[in-house]
Amino acid sequence: MxxxxxxxxxxxxxxxxxxxxxxxxxxxxxxxxxxxxxxxxxxxxxxxxxxxxxxxxxxxxxxxxxxxxxxxxxxxxxxxxxxxxxxxxxxxxxxxxxxxxxxxxxxxxxxxxxxxxxxxxxxxxxxxxxxxxxxxxxxxxxxxxxxxxxxxxSPTHAHAHAPAADRALRAPAITAPIARRNFSMQSPRVLLIGSSTGGPQALMSLVAEIGPVIDRFPVLITQHMPPTFTTILAEHLARASHRPAHEAIDGEVIKPGHIYLAPGGRHMRVTRQGAGAVIALDDGAPINFCKPAVDPLFSSAIEVWQGSIMALVLTGMGSDGTRGGKDIVAAGGSVIAQDEATSVVWGMPGAAAHAGICAAVLPLNQIAPKLVRLFSGDRS
Known part of the structure; x- marks a missing residue:
């Protein structure tokens, strides 16, 4: 032997x-x-x-x-x-x-x-x-x-000029294909969005193209961002979308035609009130090192909309949104993630994609048209 x-x-x-x-x-x-x-x-x-x-x-x-x-x-x-x-x-x-x-x-x-x-x-x-x-x-x-x-x-980084033997050892790793799920057969009644690094640019591009969705359904966004910055972001989103957009207020009723942004330094959840839904803000500890965090928004929305949820995970560091996305999928909803090529950082959307919870992983410029079709009744 x-x-x-x-x-x-x-x-x-x-x-x-x-x-x-x-x-x-x-x-x-x-x-x-x-x-x-x-x-x-x-x-x-x-x-x-x-x-x-x-x-x-x-x-x-x-x-x-x-x-x-x-x-x-x-x-x-x-x-x-x-x-x-x-x-x-x-x-x-x-x-x-x-x-x-x-x-x-x-x-x-x-x-x-x-x-x-x-x-x-x-x-x-x-x-x-x-x-x-x-x-x-x-x-x-x-x-x-x-x-x-x-x-x-990047090939322009310093290690690209290392000896050939060293470059061979740095060959890209072969990654497993990302599993996709079918989109939910339930019609979405709300759009939830989570984002972090690179998010402000992505959000402003997105909301400018989803007017038909905003007009008929509420849009709730958690962007990792401190106080004051979220105030400015909400103003930019209002200008980009030509629709009402503001930092969410604790206890306010959630209505179609509005964009609600989690205020910096507070988690945003939603809760049922009668036949409707209201914003619930809290000053709890950071979640996933973030405050506001995406997971509380995603998970809490199930109480109100059950499986009629469309969740979107945009560019950002870490894995915030994946746990909440799993909850949404388990309840019968759907998740879309931004692709790696168009993300400033493929942390959050990459984590969601690799968790196998996404029905689609799309370049940023393809997300808005897809959302408009899905909210209009397309289930594919």
Whole structure:
């Protein structure tokens, strides 16, 4: 009898190159804090720590970062002015806008998303409050890692220039096909949407195309987003859809023709009241590290609409929405997920897709036409 020995050194995967991050903030305290945090992560390296947007624009080609954490308010050249110049010099640069939670900065962050920023993150008002600082740290690291996943897959990333033997070890993994379910035979009476990173852009594109659905049915949205930002998002959704859209109010009656957005910092559920349904907000602990979270909305809706629910999971980090989506499918409803190619981060929709609960996994531009058909009676 012979025994074949396998060399682990010959088959072990090569570690990917660390993500190169450029930190741009005029506060020496914030710059130092972020740089220390990121520098302690094994898969991240701080490529530069700069004081102004002008320094970033002048040095971005030399520094060659994968990701920039860009403050909004800076001397010489502010973040919103620096953003297009940075992207012009490095087209595939991922930019995360960082700002304090003010209405002005929320508006600027939304403008930055339309100009090509990948995401935003609210800075704590005081770094001396340990819980706020720790939340900021967790969120920033997670955003860098998830957004950086696309960078690592890009052939232009540094590891593409590794030796041929190393590149062979990084061949894409073969993934199992995603199982699809049939759409429910019950006619949907409500549209529920969950989204996170990349969600604001996706939502505004979507609501502009589903007017026939909104006119006849209520639309409820949970987007991972802090207070003030959700206020601005609701205003943008109203303009994009030309329909009423607002942050949900505890106890208000849910009506067709309206878009209800979970307010930042509060979970949104629905509950039955007589023959109708009302909004129920709560200040409970984060769920899936999020507040608001998608799962409470999805799961609670079953009490009101049973299996007549259409749920949509759009781009975002993590797996929020999958557990609630499973509940909806078990009750007889349907789930659609955005596809990987059009998602900024294929975390939430990917988790739902791989859980086998989706009746369709579609590019963003195909979701609205599909929803209009389904809400008009098409069951395929």
């Amino acid at each position: 012979s025994v074949a020995l396998t060399s682990h050194s010959a088959t072990s995967p090569v570690q990917p190159e660390p993500l190169r991050v450029m930190v741009v903030d005029d506060s020496v305290v914030i710059r130092g804090m972020i740089s220390r945090w990121l520098g302690s992560e094994p898969d991240i390296v701080v490529a530069a720590s700069l004081r102004t947007g002008l320094e970033a624009v002048n040095q971005v080609e030399r520094i060659n970062p994968d990701i920039a954490v860009l403050d909004i308010e800076m001397p010489e050249l502010d973040g919103i002015s620096a953003l297009p110049q940075l992207l012009a010099k490095k087209r595939n640069l991922i930019v995360i806008m960082a700002s304090t939670l003010t209405r002005r900065n929320a508006e600027i962050s939304f403008k930055a998303l339309s100009l090509g920023a990948s995401d935003y993150i609210p800075k704590p008002e005081s770094t001396r409050e340990s819980s706020a600082a720790e939340t900021f740290r967790h969120d920033l690291v997670q955003k860098i890692r998830h957004l950086g996943a696309k960078v690592r897959r």
